[in-house]
Amino acid sequence: MLIQRLTVIGVGLIGGSLARALKQANQCAEIVGCGRNVENLEQAVELKVIDRYETNLAIAVQGADVVVIAVPLGTIAKTFSVIQPVLQPQAIVTDVGSAKACVVADARQYLGDHLSHFVPGHPIAGSEKTGVIASKVDLFVKRRVILTPLAETNQNAYATICKMWQATGAEVVEMAIAHHDKVLAATSHLPHLLAYSLVDTLAQMETKSEVFRFAAGGFRDFTRIAASDPQMWHDICLANKDALLEVLQLFNQDLQQLTQAIAENDSPMVMDMFKRAKAARDKFVG
Amino acid sequence: MLIQRLTVIGVGLIGGSLARALKQANQCAEIVGCGRNVENLEQAVELKVIDRYETNLAIAVQGADVVVIAVPLGTIAKTFSVIQPVLQPQAIVTDVGSAKACVVADARQYLGDHLSHFVPGHPIAGSEKTGVIASKVDLFVKRRVILTPLAETNQNAYATICKMWQATGAEVVEMAIAHHDKVLAATSHLPHLLAYSLVDTLAQMETKSEVFRFAAGGFRDFTRIAASDPQMWHDICLANKDALLEVLQLFNQDLQQLTQAIAENDSPMVMDMFKRAKAARDKFVG
DSSP states (O other), rough: OOOEEEEEEEOOOOOOOOHHHHHHHEEEEEEEEEOOOOHHHHHHHHHSSSSSSESSOOOHTTOOSSEOOOGGGGGHHHHHHHHHHGGOOOOEEEOOSSSSHHHHHHHHHHOGGGGGGGGOEESSSSSSSSSSSGTTTTTTTTTTEOOOOOOOOOOHEEEHHHHHHHEEEETTEOHHHHOOOOOOOOIIIHHHHHHHHHHHHHHHHHHHHHHHHTOOHHHHHHHHHHHHHHHEEEEEEEEHHHHHHHHHHHHHHHHHHHHHHHHHOOOOHHHHHHHHHHHHHHHHHH | OOOEEEEEEEEHHHHHHHHHHHHHOOOOOEEEOSSSSSHHHHHHHHHHHHSSSEEEEEHHHTTTTTTEEEEEEGHHHHHHHHHHGSSSSOOEEOOOOOOOOHHHHHHHHHHHHGGGGGEOESSSSSSSSOSSSOOOTTTTTTTTEOOOTTTTHHHHHHHHHHHHTTTTTTEEOOHHHHHHHHHHHHIIIIHHHHHHHHHHHTTTSSHHHHHTTTTHHHHHHHHGGGOOOHHHHHHHHTTHHHHHHHHHHHHHHHHHHHHHHHHHHHHHHHHHHHHHHHHHHHHHHH
């Protein structure tokens, strides 16, 4: 068995799905859940996602050999500072945060000697749904999990977290921290920001009720991510600010070019852009 | 039977689905397809979507009591000018274009005396897929079809087109032309423009292959509409330019505000905006 006692801090969509998958793969002797929402934790026990729960963070991690932090990015620093003094010497800590430079900076500040046993991670899986009720045993099957180890990262700790994710059916990929943050800003954080922004613009229009009444399937798909947890995405946008603002600037330049082309009836330019975009989507996304 | 001979100009997703639905509802004695792509028309006959086809437009509409124009917006004016001299006196003409002011302007210019028998229409249904192969008998079931009649529109012609769409399972809604164009610019044309623009931005990044490789389900949904037909959306963006540029300006203002809030770490402002957007999407789109 890979893990004797796993403590999952934040038993939501990601934490809950990880617990389910590791139980099914018989990789954990015991799974302890921790969080602030007791109702959610009780539900997690009822659903057999975790074996038991503990609301006190310092107690929850005692005796754990692996601790998974699956809380919004904005609360990771505090989590590190509370658990650091009580972790077992060889306990491995990992996280699932959607931005990595900020988490690593927090780890350097708050994990002390435990930094070598911290493995920064990010499973590329999710949904606009939240809470343990949304968790699924197969959420990570055939999905990618990015690990961004530090120079200091202990090899055994890294290998254990690799095996942990592989046991859920995921493919583990190693990536440099800054590269991760840039790629994810483009592919995930910017789309969320645009979807929130568009829905908010439309909600402020005087024809609001009409606008939404006549929305078709394309709009539904396009804005699905705007139904995601505001706290989680608030944290991500602020935590990955630099990379996000950089890709946002590129996007704004392209959007201004396209706007101008439409305003000037520049038919070939509009056509070329739409053709390029369709070709890229057909090729890469499928 | 509602229609003796229906001519569908453009037997693609929309034209093909309408033909299928009217056949199933037994509302047409004969359906003639017309288009430039002979392969697609032959497929439409094989699939029994249409009874026969005719590639010559002027011949295709002869003897038709209803003519449905389901071609890209940019070719509607030419279509009007070719069919006007050969239409039966009482033949009803309707279209399915995604913008209406431009189509009505074309109709006023090219339909002559036939203007009173033109009923501008727009079924709010679609997909990123194209061609008769993508057509479905139930595409319009429980979907809305917007009709934007003119002061000159003949009541019987309007009633026939109403019944035609109702026979497909759709709900018919009447709307003023300018209002239609404004609502659809917000809810359909702008999202398509943003999706094309985002995919194009990402496709130009040096980390292109990585960016798309690590795209998750949210990105897939968000950019699905960027796989739509470039010609169709090129035509829509230029045809509905004024309304589109207006809502684009509102969107840009909101996006700039949000960008500034992120740059300045204005946490409450980011949080409020995401919360407002999620609430609007949860309430209106569901």
